[in-house]
Amino acid sequence: MLPLQLLRDESERIAQALAKRGLDAGPMLGEILELDRERRKLQAELDETLAEANRKSKEIGELFKTGKAAQAQELKEESGRLKERSKTLGEALNQAAEALQEALYQLPNVPHQSVPAGQDETDNEVVGQGGTKPVLPEGALPHWELAGKHDLIDFELGVKVTGAGFPVYKGKGARLQRALIQFFLDRNTAAGYTEVQVPHLVNADSGYGTGQLPDKEGQMYEVQVDGLYLIPTAEVPVTNLFRDVILSADQLPVCYTAYSPCFRREAGSYGAHVRGLNRLHQFDKVEIVRVEHPEASYKALETMVAHVKGLLEALQLPYRILRLCGGDLGFTSALTYDFEVWSAAQERWLEVSSVSNFEAFQANRLKLRYREGNDKPQLAHTLNGSALALPRVLAGILENYQDETGIRIPEVLVPYTGFDRIDS
Template sequence: MLQLQVIRDAKEEIKAALQKRNIDADAMLNGILLLDEKRRATQTQLDSTLAESNILSKEIGMLYKSGKAQEANELKEKTAALKEESKQLGEELNATAEELQRLLYQIPNIPHTSVPDGSTEDDNEEVFKEGDVPELIADALPHWELAKKYDIIDFELGVKIAGAGFPVYKGKGARLQRALISYFLDKNTQAGYTEIQVPHLVNEASGYGTGQLPDKEGQMYHVTADDLYLIPTAEVPVTNIFRDVILQEKDFPIQYTGYTPCFRREAGSYGAHVRGLNRLHQFDKVEIVRVEHPSKSYEALDGMVEHVKEILRELKLPYRILRLCGGDLGFTAALTFDFEVFSTAQDRWLEISSVSNFETYQANRLKLRFKDENGKSQLAHTLNGSSLALPRVLAGILENYQTSDGIKIPEVLVPYCGFDFID
């Protein structure tokens, strides 16, 4: 959430920056500033009314002590009117503050200056590419056919149990899935991230804290009886550890990693591009989350990008990195790099990680602050990245490592799997 003071001080700059997202924010920003003026004027009026009421209450007490009951009773009528006025002003103030908050939630983060212009994913900027695309056998299959052939993932059984988008991993498929989770967590902890296990459901405050609410409410599974949400990513519970927290400068950097299942409704997703593991309602992901000093957050972002690169190099998967354009940038992000693995059998790129800096946007929602060396309270910066999302990594491994006899296992995963071939 953008800071109100920043909007007051730099409305035109914010308006210009949001044009990178193809958003004309003039009306929203003007509405916020008008409500802010109304809120402050109402607060001033309420403070004045309460002060006058307090003064009169003291006078009434003195009059009673002096035996001037009639004058005291006359003033009591006036204080009763002031109390009623104060009540009405308080209700008006609360309503104005709630409406102001609602409008602030509707403004996305300001894109970083390096974010390219553009409207769709076709306008994203390729900034890095590495790895050779393997030459596959003549009758190479996409991963959903390989999964069926070697009986390692059962999509139809998942439909029976829950519905489309909930696959069942079997035998070596399940073991490979578990191996990837352990490998990712080990790589992350070796890089200095502290492993953490978090709840798979969150409350509404957590959803608002990281920006899933109200922006992505329709994409989250809602347990209505308890008013809880199934997490779309570990970013939500991990980052909310720091909601309403005041840190010290010495606490930085804070680095967490965690494995969770993730749940997304993916409403409106259909067609060939979502077949198999390409898009699921439930999938596994290992996440990295950082809380940083503002002066260090972009250095941290570069470090996260290099960390994901190293994992993909060890898996020997061909990949590229995209800098997202303004039109494709997530609502809460200031800058995002997407990693994509090339699926040789599908002849297309599959997104397998997003690494983002949110700057102060989430921290302002979370009320996540730190005390600087002068004792002044400042907003921290938050970052997160997939390290990694499993379905499309698994799809890339199955497709790119297939042979006429079966599927080879990447060398780095063999100690985790306990086997080196699926046949």
């Protein structure tokens, strides 16, 4: 959520910046500023009415002390009307404040100056790449056929138990999945991230804190009877550990990593591009989250990008890095880099990570601040990234590492799997 004072002071600049998203923000900003003026007007009227009521109360006391009961009674009637007026104003103020808050929730983050203008993923910029695309043997298979051939993943069994998009990993497929999780966590902790285990369900306040709510796309699974949501990413509970927290400046940066299953409805996703592991309703992911001083957050973003790049290079997967354009940028992000791995059998790029700087957007919602010395607390910056999301990494390994007789295991994973090949 953008700070209200910033919107008051720089509404024209913000409208111009939001145009990178393809958004005409002028009407939204106008509504927000009008609601802000109405709220401040009501607050001033309420303050004046309450002050007048207090003055009347003191006068009534003095009149009773001096035996002027009749005059005191008249003032009591006036005081009663003032109290009713203050009650009415208080209700109107609450309604205005709620309307203002709701309007602020609808306004996305301002893109960083380096974000290119654009409408969709076709306008994203390729800013880096590495690895070599493999030459596959004749008759190479896509990962969903490899998974069936070697009894690694049973997609139909998942349909029986739950529904489409909930695969069952079996045997060496399950061990390879577990190996990837442990490998990512070990690399993350070695890089200075503290591992945490967090709840897989969150309350509405947590959803609002990191920007998943209001949930415009309806992509979160909701447990309505308890008012809870299954997490779409570990970012949500990990970042919310700092909701309503004031850190000291010398505590920054805070760096956490967490593994979790992730749950996404992915409503409206159909077609061949979502086959197999390409898009799931439940999947595993290892996340990295940072809370940073504003002056250090973009340097931290570079560090996170380099870290994710190192994970893919260790797995020897061909990858590319994209800087997302305004039209493809997430609602809460100021700048995002996507990582994609090459799916050799499908001959297409698959997203495996998004690394983002949210600047103070989430922190403002969370009331996450830091204090330097005795200075007034300031909003911190939050960042997060996938390090890494497993399904498409696993798809990339199965496809890129297949040979004439089976599937090789990346060398760095062999100590975790206990085997170096998957053969028929």
